[in-house]
Amino acid sequence: MKKTFIFVAIFFALSGAKAQTVHFGIKGGLNASSVNSNPSNSDMQTKVGFNLGLLAHIHTSNPQWAIQPEIYYSDEGAKSKSNSSASFNLGFINVPVLGQYMFDNGFRIEAGPQLGFLTNAKSTSGNVTVNVKEDFKKTNFSIPVGIGYVTSSGFGLDARYNFGLSNLNNTTTSTKIHSNVFQFGLFYQFSNSKRGH
Numbered sequence: 001m002k003k004t005f006i007f008v009a010i011f012f013a014l015s016g017a018k019a020q021t022v023h024f025g026i027k028g029g030l031n032a033s034s035v036n037s038n039p040s041n042s043d044m045q046t047k048v049g050f051n052l053g054l055l056a057h058i059h060t061s062n063p064q065w066a067i068q069p070e071i072y073y074s075d076e077g078a079k080s081k082s083n084s085s086a087s088f089n090l091g092f093i094n095v096p097v098l099g100q101y102m103f104d105n106g107f108r109i110e111a112g113p114q115l116g117f118l119t120n121a122k123s124t125s126g127n128v129t130v131n132v133k134e135d136f137k138k139t140n141f142s143i144p145v146g147i148g149y150v151t152s153s154g155f156g157l158d159a160r161y162n163f164g165l166s167n168l169n170n171t172t173t174s175t176k177i178h179s180n181v182f183q184f185g186l187f188y189q190f191s192n193s194k195r196g197h
Contacts, residue, residue, distance in 0.1 A: 022056055027072060027188075029185020049089075053073060069096070077179075083125065085124070085125060088123040088124065092116035093116065106152075108150070109147050116140035134170065135170055137167070137169070144183075155186070158183070160182075162180060162182075
């Protein structure tokens with residue numbers, strides 16, 4: 001609850017910046033997700049998934065800075081090293097609010113808070129799939145940090161790493177579970193007229 005409150009406060013603080021121009025867009029790409037646990041589970045390895053969603057690129061009164069809220073679905077989780085058919089899959093609706101510093105050559109760096117809402121959690125082994133959603137907490141707070149590049153036509157590339165801060169374990173065990181995700185994707189900003197913006 002505390003993390004949700006902090007996220008909402010940051011969202012409204014950033015939204016209060018004087019907006020000059022807004023470019024809406026679509027985005028999608030690949031995830032390479034990992035689950036870190038304490039105590040460590042050495043059987044877990046990276047799982048490849050996808051992400052897909054919408055963005056709003058909002059210019060502030062400072063031409064070098066922008067705010068970019070997004071909403072997107074993210075397929076996360078991990079795979080077993082010892083059993084190639086075993087994995088567990090987590091689905092989140094993620095809502096980041098990124099602060100972006102834009103360079104004149106089209107590159108930008110970005111970071112900000114992200115709140116994720118768990119939509120599904122399933123454990124799979126062979127042809128057997130079990131719903132384990134009750135074993136995981138319903139929200140996930142993380143910090144995305146990344147770099148992007150946008151062309152004058154509005155098409156762009158984006159790479160970021162989401163540092164998972166929340167303990168997702170909702171069982172009676174003391175194990176702490178964090179989801180960390182590397183994302184690489186493509187995006188398109190509608191009505192984009194200036195490179196880097």
